[in-house]
Amino acid sequence: MKPSQPVVLITGASSGLGRATAEHLHEHGYRVYGTSRKPEAAPELPFPLLQVDVADEASVRQAVEHIVTQEGRLDVVVNNAGYGIAGAVEETTPEEAMRQLDVNLLGVLRVCRAALPVMRRQGSGFILNVSSLGGRVGLPFQGWYSASKFALEGLTEALRMEVAPFGVRVALLEPGDFRTGFTAQRQWTSESTESSPYGERARRCVGVMEADEQSGAHPEQAARLIRRIIETPRPKVRYTVGPLAQRAMIALRPFIPGRLFEWGIRKYYRLDE
Ligand SMILES: NC(=O)c1ccc[n+]([C@@H]2O[C@H](COP(=O)([O-])OP(=O)(O)OC[C@H]3O[C@@H](n4cnc5c(N)ncnc54)[C@H](OP(=O)(O)O)[C@@H]3O)[C@@H](O)[C@H]2O)c1
Known part of the structure; x- marks a missing residue:
């Protein structure tokens, strides 16, 4: 019973997407708890913002315990927190790559490990993992960001089958480009310097991506779809959202020869100029 x-x-x-979704669900009668690493620095919001760094297991556990103490249950988790690093694969240190995975991938694990025992006890729940179209296509000079989202895709497919018998539904959201704080939060790797052999190509390519983000879809679009997904009794594995051309590219990919698809990506991101 719902x-x-x-x-x-x-x-x-x-x-960004998390805030728009929290506001939208709050307006539609959900009891929403959001998180931030620095709630005191966040704007005034109509829902509580708990202090969580998804890279810190104790903060994740405390947040889930707080919600269950207050509400007696936890019905939906949207694993949305994340950021992106930019730079050539070669010019990413293992520490920078590990930090990217720690937040975008292991952060999801920490939240799932805290929330799933509650959902299994209830015999119901929904976990929606926010991936990216960059989790379906390897994005040049965002290779480690893509890697974190590709990994999240595989993990989510597996998790979905594991928890289905407990009444827990799991799905992926794959946004294209959206206008959010993501662009300003992007971190270039420390070796991405002016003198890098990748320098100009990397800047030009990520420049195209950043322009697309800044002219991208409004987060409200993702928020509305997220509500539809979590209200679906039998959700699909994955949902794309965002600019139509980007979603069409993903949908058509299986019908396009691999080399032609790659040529299109290189052309679009001005890699060969
Ligand atoms: N915007 C796009 O074009 C786009 C496209 C595809 C996928 N996505 C995905 O959408 C999700 C949301 O991104 P957004 O575009 O809305 O970006 P955003 O505006 O920068 O929001 C990111 C949110 O994640 C939180 N966050 C970052 N690092 C965190 C950490 N270590 N622990 C806890 N919270 C953390 C931030 O909160 P605090 O800083 O307050 O802690 C912020 O609320 C991400 O997973 C991103 O990969 C975005």
């Missing part, structure tokens, strides 16, 4: 006011946890709700 509770009258489902309880939702959204990680990374101080900005």
